[in-house]
Every structure is written in structure tokens, then in C-alpha cells.
Amino acid sequence: MKAAVLYEFDKDMVIEEVRLADPKDREVLLRITAAGVCHSDLSTAHGKGNVQLPTILGHEATAVVERVGPGTSRVKKGDSVVLSWAPACGACFFCRAGFPTSCEVCGAAGAAGGLWDGTSRLSLPSGERISTFACQSSFAEYAVMPETGCVPIPASVSRPVAALVGCAVTTGFGAAVNDAKVRPGDSVAIWGLGGVGLSALMGAKLSGAEIIVAVDVNPKKEAVARRFGATHFVNPKAEGDVPGAIKGLTKGRGADATFDCIGKSVVFEQAFDSVRAGGTIVVVGQAAKGEAFRIPSGRNLMAAQKRIIGSHYGGGVPEQDFLRILGLYGNGKLDLDALIGKTIPLEGINDAFRELDAGIDTRTVITFA
Numbered sequence: 537m538k539a540a541v542l543y544e545f546d547k548d549m550v551i552e553e554v555r556l557a558d559p560k561d562r563e564v565l566l567r568i569t570a571a572g573v574c575h576s577d578l579s580t581a582h583g584k585g586n587v588q589l590p591t592i593l594g595h596e597a598t599a600v601v602e603r604v605g606p607g608t609s610r611v612k613k614g615d616s617v618v619l620s621w622a623p624a625c626g627a628c629f630f631c632r633a634g635f636p637t638s639c640e641v642c643g644a645a646g647a648a649g650g651l652w653d654g655t656s657r658l659s660l661p662s663g664e665r666i667s668t669f670a671c672q673s674s675f676a677e678y679a680v681m682p683e684t685g686c687v688p689i690p691a692s693v694s695r696p697v698a699a700l701v702g703c704a705v706t707t708g709f710g711a712a713v714n715d716a717k718v719r720p721g722d723s724v725a726i727w728g729l730g731g732v733g734l735s736a737l738m739g740a741k742l743s744g745a746e747i748i749v750a751v752d753v754n755p756k757k758e759a760v761a762r763r764f765g766a767t768h769f770v771n772p773k774a775e776g777d778v779p780g781a782i783k784g785l786t787k788g789r790g791a792d793a794t795f796d797c798i799g800k801s802v803v804f805e806q807a808f809d810s811v812r813a814g815g816t817i818v819v820v821g822q823a824a825k826g827e828a829f830r831i832p833s834g835r836n837l838m839a840a841q842k843r844i845i846g847s848h849y850g851g852g853v854p855e856q857d858f859l860r861i862l863g864l865y866g867n868g869k870l871d872l873d874a875l876i877g878k879t880i881p882l883e884g885i886n887d888a889f890r891e892l893d894a895g896i897d898t899r900t901v902i903t904f905a
């Protein structure tokens with residue numbers, strides 16, 4: 537099959553033929569139909585994640601089930617599915633404790649660059665192993681992954697939209713709805729208006745937030761953010777004192793919840809200082825390896841009783857949230873079509889990465905014939 541192979545960080549991926557082994561126990565063979573180009577793919581391609589090379593990126597996709605391995609019970613041949621990048625085992629401590637996105641088996645698989653048993657189904661024609669990314673590696677015509685990562689959806693749902701629900705939308709929407717638990721009348725501020733930030737914005741708006749401040753250094757994001765329901769826009773490059781500006785919009789107190797959808801210490805500090813006493817700072821953005829967040833001592837965590845929450849894949853059960861979000865989309869309550877930019881063939885992937893680096897404001901989605 538054809539796939540985009542990453543051999544070196546900061547270098548173009550190579551589109552070429554690779555091998556994919558048969559699905560093992562509780563695994564399925566999938567024909568990929570759409571795959572979004574997400575910031576986590578980009579930061580991994582820049583060497584900021586933990587992957588072994590060569591690898592095939594891609595973790596936000598839809599597919600059709602082509603064949604099922606032994607012991608599979610949740611999907612069948614021909615199903616249209618959204619893929620999760622955290623296919624949980626269902627049996628470990630964290631799965632049973634209600635934190636499936638911290639599944640120990642899936643976590644170990646990701647660290648090993650393989651599937652649940654640690655081995656990868658992907659290899660080069662020479663036989664050299666290609667590590668699997670996020671149990672998925674969907675920048676390819678086909679993938680093999682555990683059945684628990686495959687969520688059946690109606691075949692009529694837009695594939696690019698459903699692909700985004702597989703990562704960015706669920707991550708951002710859940711950060712607002714499951715983690716911050718935004719309530720009617722709340723004020724929120726969101727840093728970084730990419731796919732995740734805009735989805736957090738939509739989640740906050742749907743939950744009834746009254747003041748929604750979008751914060752981004754790219755002035756082009758103002759129009760996009762306002763289209764999705766932002767009531768205010770703050771550009772840190774133009775506004776020296778971002779927390780001051782947000783307090784000015786929230787009766788001097790600060791926002792009820794703030795969202796760092798970028799994962800940088802400077803952003804975290806602004807989000808920390810911009811939240812009211814007793815408010816919630818939600819860290820959604822993936823920080824680069826070695827990046828440390830400082831809690832400013834003068835603006836005390838303890839005395840102000842602020843709550844800092846790490847948000848991973850929307851903080852709920854992603855496979856259930858996929859269907860909840862697609863239901864809201866189907867009822868016209870979430871305008872997910874507006875997130876989609878270009879659809880391109882796999883061959884355009886390196887240009888898509890360059891555009892994402894340059895700050896494109898909509899999601900590019902690879903579609904397969």
C-alpha cells in the first residue's frame with residue numbers, strides 16, 4: 537500500500553509503497569477514507585514527540601472496515617468508522633477507573649511504536665520495521681488497529697468532518713464541556729484558535745458561555761473566532777497586558793475558565809493570571825519535550841484557590857463523545873463544516889505541513905479515492 541513515511545525529523549515525508557501485516561487478535565484492517573493534518577503530527581515531525589523513526593504519522597481519520605482479526609466483536613466488514621488515537625484495552629486499572637485515555641496497554645503500545653502487543657504491523661519492502669504512530673498511522677491507504685479504536689458511524693456523515701471529530705473536535709469540545717464544565721453565563725478565554733481551540737470555543741458557546749475571549753497572535757484568527765461565537769479578540773502582540781485586558785472584560789475578576797490550547801509556558805502564565813479566584817485553568821495544548829510551566833508565586837495558586845486541569849482527548853470517553861458530537865453536528869448545533877479547509881490527496885501532505893507551520897486557519901484533510 538501507499539503511505540507517507542517519515543524518515544527524518546524536519547524533512548519531507550516520502551510517499552512510497554510499504555507493507556502492512558494481517559490483523560491479529562481483536563485488530564481490524566481498515567481502508568482509510570480521510571485523515572486530518574493535525575498540529576500533533578506537525579510537532580512530531582519536528583521531533584517534539586516520542587516516536588521511533590521511520591514512522592507513518594496520522595491520528596485523526598475515518599475508515600471502512602475491510603477485514604476483522606480473530607476475536608473481534610465490535611465492528612464488522614463494511615462498517616464506516618471514526619478512529620480513536622487511544623484505543624483502550626477496557627481491562628487495565630485506568631480503563632476500569634473511568635480514565636480510558638490513560639489506558640496502560642495503549643500507553644505502552646504508543647511508547648513502543650506498536651499496537652497492544654508492542655509490535656508494529658508496518659514495514660518497508662526491505663523488511664525494516666516502521667513504527668506505528670498513536671496506534672493508527674493513518675497517512676496511508678490502509679491501517680491495522682485494535683477494534684476498540686473503531687467507532688461505527690452512519691456512512692452518510694461527511695468524512696472530513698468525522699475525521700476531525702476523531703481528534704481536534706473531541707479534544708477541544710470535551711475540554712470545555714467535560715473538564716471545565718462551562719455553565720450558562722460563564723466567561724471563558726481561549727488561547728490558540730486552531731482546530732482544538734475553535735472546538736473548545738464551540739463547546740463553551742453551546743454550554744451557554746456569555747463572554748468568550750479568543751486570544752491569538754495571528755490577527756487573521758479574529759474573523760474566524762468571531763464567526764464561531766467569540767465575543768472578544770485579544771492579540772498578545774498588540775495588547776501587552778493580556779490578563780489585564782481579560783479582567784477588563786470580566787468586571788475586574790478574571791474569566792471563570794481559561795484554556796491553553798497551545799502548550800507554552802508564556803501562554804500558561806497568561807491563562808493562570810487571567811482566571812478568577814476559584815476559576816479553572818485547562819491545559820489542552822501539547823507542550824514540547826522539556827517545556828516547563830511556572831506558577832507565578834506573586835499571583836498565588838493557594839490563596840486564590842485556582843484549579844489547574846490537564847485535559848487529554850476531551851476528558852471523557854472519546855468513543856462516546858464522538859457520537860454525541862456527531863449528533864449535535866447532525867442537529868445543526870455545531871458548525872463543524874466551517875472547520876474544514878482544503879481536501880487534498882496524500883501526495884500533497886508535505887505542502888500541507890508547510891501551510892500548517894505557516895499558520896493556516898482551517899483544517900486540511902487528506903482524502904482517499
Ligand SMILES: [Zn+2]
Nearest residue numbers: 574576703704
Ligand atoms: Zn490531533
Ligand SMILES: [Zn+2]
Nearest residue numbers: 625628631639
Ligand atoms: Zn486499559
